[in-house]
Amino acid sequence: MAEKKLMKGNEAIAEAAVRAGCRFYAGYPITPQNEIPEYMSWRLAEVGGHFVQSESEVAAINMVFGSAGAGGRAMTSSSSPGISLKQEGISYICGAEIPCVIINMVRSGPGLGGIQPAQCDYFQATKGGGHGDYRMLVYAPSSVQECVDLMYTSFDKAEKYRLPVMILGDGMLGQIMEAVSLPPMRDLNTIPKKKWATTGEGFGDTRRIINSLYIVPDELEAMNIKLQNIYDSMAVNETLVEEYLVDDADIILTAYGTVGRIAKSAVDILREQGVKAGLIRPITVYPFPTASFQKAASGKAKEFLAIELSMGQYIEDVKLSVEGKKPVRFFGRSGGNIMSPEDIVAFVTKENK
Amino acid sequence: MSIVFEKTSFLTDTSMHYCPGCTHGIAHRLVAEALEELGVKGHVVGVAPVGCAVFAYNYFNCDMQQAAHGRAPAVATGIKLTDPDNIVFAYQGDGDLASIGIAEIIHAATRGTNITVIFINNAIYGMTGGQMAPTTLIGQKATTCVYGRNAETNGNPIKVCELLATLTGPSYIERVSLGDVKSVKQAKKAVLKAFQNQIDGKGFSFVEMLSSCPTNWHMTPTQATSFVSNEMQNMFPLGVFKEVE
Numbered sequence: 001m002a003e004k005k006l007m008k009g010n011e012a013i014a015e016a017a018v019r020a021g022c023r024f025y026a027g028y029p030i031t032p033q034n035e036i037p038e039y040m041s042w043r044l045a046e047v048g049g050h051f052v053q054s055e056s057e058v059a060a061i062n063m064v065f066g067s068a069g070a071g072g073r074a075m076t077s078s079s080s081p082g083i084s085l086k087q088e089g090i091s092y093i094c095g096a097e098i099p100c101v102i103i104n105m106v107r108s109g110p111g112l113g114g115i116q117p118a119q120c121d122y123f124q125a126t127k128g129g130g131h132g133d134y135r136m137l138v139y140a141p142s143s144v145q146e147c148v149d150l151m152y153t154s155f156d157k158a159e160k161y162r163l164p165v166m167i168l169g170d171g172m173l174g175q176i177m178e179a180v181s182l183p184p185m186r187d188l189n190t191i192p193k194k195k196w197a198t199t200g201e202g203f204g205d206t207r208r209i210i211n212s213l214y215i216v217p218d219e220l221e222a223m224n225i226k227l228q229n230i231y232d233s234m235a236v237n238e239t240l241v242e243e244y245l246v247d248d249a250d251i252i253l254t255a256y257g258t259v260g261r262i263a264k265s266a267v268d269i270l271r272e273q274g275v276k277a278g279l280i281r282p283i284t285v286y287p288f289p290t291a292s293f294q295k296a297a298s299g300k301a302k303e304f305l306a307i308e309l310s311m312g313q314y315i316e317d318v319k320l321s322v323e324g325k326k327p328v329r330f331f332g333r334s335g336g337n338i339m340s341p342e343d344i345v346a347f348v349t350k351e352n353k
Numbered sequence: 354m355s356i357v358f359e360k361t362s363f364l365t366d367t368s369m370h371y372c373p374g375c376t377h378g379i380a381h382r383l384v385a386e387a388l389e390e391l392g393v394k395g396h397v398v399g400v401a402p403v404g405c406a407v408f409a410y411n412y413f414n415c416d417m418q419q420a421a422h423g424r425a426p427a428v429a430t431g432i433k434l435t436d437p438d439n440i441v442f443a444y445q446g447d448g449d450l451a452s453i454g455i456a457e458i459i460h461a462a463t464r465g466t467n468i469t470v471i472f473i474n475n476a477i478y479g480m481t482g483g484q485m486a487p488t489t490l491i492g493q494k495a496t497t498c499v500y501g502r503n504a505e506t507n508g509n510p511i512k513v514c515e516l517l518a519t520l521t522g523p524s525y526i527e528r529v530s531l532g533d534v535k536s537v538k539q540a541k542k543a544v545l546k547a548f549q550n551q552i553d554g555k556g557f558s559f560v561e562m563l564s565s566c567p568t569n570w571h572m573t574p575t576q577a578t579s580f581v582s583n584e585m586q587n588m589f590p591l592g593v594f595k596e597v598e
Contacts, residue, residue, distance in 0.1 A: 024435055026427075050434040054427070055460035062424035062457070066431025069418050070398065070439075074431065092421045198398045198416035198432065200439035204365075209410045210418040 003182050009144045010035035010174040012182075013103060013167065014043065016151035017075055021186040022101070023049035024074040026063035028056055028082060031115045032171035033105035036077040047185075057082040061089030061102075068093075068100040069210040071197030073155045077103035079171070080121050081112060083129075090164060091130030094227070095212025097196075099158035101151070102136075103167045105174035108309075108336040116336025117171035119257060122313035125168045126286040133224050135231050137165045137238060138286040140256040144178035146283070152183045157238065159192065161230050168285060170309065172258050172338065234287055241289035242281040245271065249278025251348060252296050254318055255307040256282045259339070263307050266344035275348065285317070293321035304328040307344060309337075361385040362394070367411045372479075374567040374574025376531040376581075377405060380473055381412055383537070384444065387544040388415070391552065397440045398432050400425040404446040405479040413444075423454020426461035429468045440551055442469040448478045451487040451511050458517070465522035465556040469547045472513060475564040476585060483569035487511045490588050495569075510588060514561050518594035524555040526595040530563040532581030536591070555597065563589055 007015070014036045017025075025040040037053060044051045050067075054060040060076045067074035078086060083104045093100060104125065108118035125138050137157055139150040147169065154165040195208075202208045214220035244264055246252060251270075255263040260281035270277035280296065282289045297304075303326055306315035311334050319328050331347045333339050363385035371377045388397055394415075401409035403422035410417035420428040425443035433441040450458050450472050461468065477495060478484040485495040485502060488510045492501040502510075514528045525547055529540035540562055547558035563585045565577035572580060 024431065026431070052430065052434070052464075055456050058424065059427040059457050059460065062421060062427035063431035063434075065420070065424075066400070066418060066428035066433075067435040068431070069428070070432045070435040072431075072435035074435070088421055089424070096419070198418055200396045200398050200416055200436055202416035203394060203414060207365075207414065208416045211410055213407060213419055 004179055005182060006177055006179050007144065008035055008175060008177050009147055009169065010105065011039050012144050012180050013147045013151050014039040015182060016148040017101065018043055018047060018049070019183055019185050020152045020155050021073045021188055021191055022075050022155065023047065024064070024067040024072050025049070025076065026052040026054045026060040027076050027078060028054050028060050030079045030082045032107060032174050033077050033079045033103065035174070036103065057085035058089065061086040061093070064100050065089055065093055065096070065098060068098045069096065069198055071194045071199050073191070075101040075103070077105070079105045079107045080109050083121060083124065087124070087130035090136070091132050091134060092212050093164050094134035094136070095132060096210050097162040098210065099155070099162050099164070101154045101158060101165050101167065103169065106168065106170045108334060114336040115171065117258065117309060117338060118334060118336060119170060119259065119309040119314065120334065121168070122285065122308070122310055125166055126288070126317070134227060135286055136163060137161065137234055138168050138284060139165065140168045140283060140285045141173065142257050142261040142281065144173070144176060145180050147173065148180050148182065159194070161234055163230065168257065170258050231287070238284060239287045239289050240283035241292045242279070242283060243292055244279040244281070246278040246280060246296055248276055248300060250276040250300070250302050252278050252280055252301045252304045253307060253344065254280040254304060256285050256314065259307055259309055262339060262341055263344060265341035266348070269341055269345045270348060273345070273349070277348065288317050288321065290321040293318060294323070297322045297325040301326060305331055305348065307331045307339070309333055361389045363388045363414045365412055365414045369412060370408055371405065372568040374565065374577055375405070376475070376562070376564040377473065379531050379537060380471065380562050380564065381409070383541050383544045384442070384471055385413060386541065387548050388440070390545065391548055393440045393552070396438060398436070400429045400432070400441070400443040402443070402445040402449040404449050406444055406446060406473065407480065409444050423449050423452070424457055425449065425454065426457040426468070426470060430461055430466050433466060433468050440469070440548060442471060442548070444471045445473065446479070447472070447474045447476065447486045447488040451513050458513070459520070462517045462557050462559065463520045463522040465524070467551055467554060467556050469551050469558045470560070471544070472559065472561040473564045474513070474561055474589065475566040477566045477569045479566050479569050488589070490584060512589060514559070514594045517559060523557045523559060523595055524597040525550050525558040527559070527593045528561040528563065528589060528591050530581055530586060530591055531565070532563060532578045532586070536582070561589070
């Protein structure tokens with residue numbers, strides 16, 4: 001029987017990271033994710049790792065660049081404004097093909113915005129974020145347990161594809177307390193060695209260079225094609241989605257993360273009221289579970305409802321996947337406001353009258 | 354026949370891209386010779402900056418990472434904490450270190466992170482074509498201060514060694530010059546000490562090298578080294594600014 005503990009989302013994800021082999025964390029305080037650096041500050045010391053409270057988000061992501069480039073399992077975390085500051089570093093990390101993990105406990109924006117939950121960093125997380133042509137593997141957990149489970153495999157995925165994995169949460173997910181089963185402590189000896197990492201032995205022909213500078217256009221284009229091929233293979237192998245009561249549904253609700261969970265409750269209420277509702281909840285928002293939407297759009301579903309804590313970002317990927325076959329409507333809140341399952345039910349039943 | 358001089362093995366055979374008369378080549382050799390003499394082969398990771406030395410990863414014969422502009426001390430911090438037994442150095446220019454990266458160098462220094470930083474101060478942005486640097490002298494011409502740097506409109510140059518010497522963290526801070534042979538010999542001693550300190554676990558060590566940029570200063574190489582030895586040294590005095598025994 002796995003160990004079960006009552007933990008806050010931020011603390012649970014930090015513990016899962018340590019158990020996954022994370023031995024370096026750098027970060028800068030920002031609400032609502034402060035429990036992650038606080039937890040890491042004492043926990044990493046217990047397991048022989050290193051914690052740095054950096055001078056800025058910019059420094060934090062570049063410390064992760066260095067540590068992960070040297071072959072360690074390294075991560076950082078922040079919330080929206082801080083993630084914006086990390087974008088330069090994330091672009092370099094993608095260009096230099098460095099595996100690491102970045103957690104964004106999203107808060108409302110733009111600007112300094114607010115500290116309440118939001119999903120307004122969707123475009124930034126899924127379309128690149130910084131300069132250049134790159135993507136990340138982006139997980140959108142909807143419960144503390146899912147945070148733990150996805151965090152636990154994130155380093156393996158990052159290292160398999162040599163890119164950063166982003167865990168796209170929100171302020172609610174970071175602050176909520178739930179009972180979680182924690183995975184076992186990963187034996188660091190079972191982590192595959194990285195031949196490309198700058199571990200110091202390099203000399204002459206065995207030198208390792210971590211670099212994102214390609215001054216010759218053909219070489220840079222080849223690099224971009226290589227990255228695109230990696231993203232394509234990730235789409236085949238890593239896309240995760242939860243489908244709930246989709247097959248006979250007249251209306252497909254779709255949402256990710258915390259909102260996906262709220263929408264699932266709305267589906268249950270709607271079903272009790274005789275409305276045949278279903279849910280598509282992407283667990284990876286990049287790669288996007290396009291196939292689930294295409295299947296539903298070609299089937300019985302009459303319409304889709306994209307639900308998000310932003311003003312129409314997520315709906316764009318839903319529409320691209322539905323390809324105009326069925327109408328896609330929008331229900332969103334923002335500014336830190338959250339819809340309840342009843343709000344969604346009211347929206348659906350009112351619109352269907 | 355006996356060998357009287359050999360290129361240090363810590364430099365690769367790659368031809369350097371530096372301009373004729375540029376002192377980056379000398380600075381590279383001093384760093385490489387020091388690493389060779391200290392016998393740390395197989396335990397070194399360097400960090401290249403953005404700027405003229407961006408291609409340093411092609412020249413230093415060791416594992417290298419190329420950092421974003423100004424972030425080399427943060428990258429070096431991540432590398433050092435991941436493999437504390439490795440000798441880790443950052444090699445940065447004045448725009449990289451004293452302008453966009455001033456926060457990273459100050460905080461790496463104040464944390465006392467056990468790394469070695471080589472700071473090339475040639476008072477100009479070389480790679481981008483001669484714009485004003487944070488260390489450009491008052492009166493010195495650059496493409497973004499065409500009549501010469503004026504404190505009122507362009508601000509004043511930063512003295513990095515003096516700034517860092519106010520901090521408790523660093524173990525060793527010295528400014529040297531590459532303007533003449535005697536100074537170069539002193540620079541070599543400083544580089545050796547900065548790396549020996551790291552081997553001894555003393556913490557953050559910093560060597561600033563006053564360097565020339567004949568191309569963007571619009572001088573001949575000899576005029577440029579003379580400018581280093583006179584004008585630059587007047588503004589940026591040589592010496593040890595901090596040393597913890």
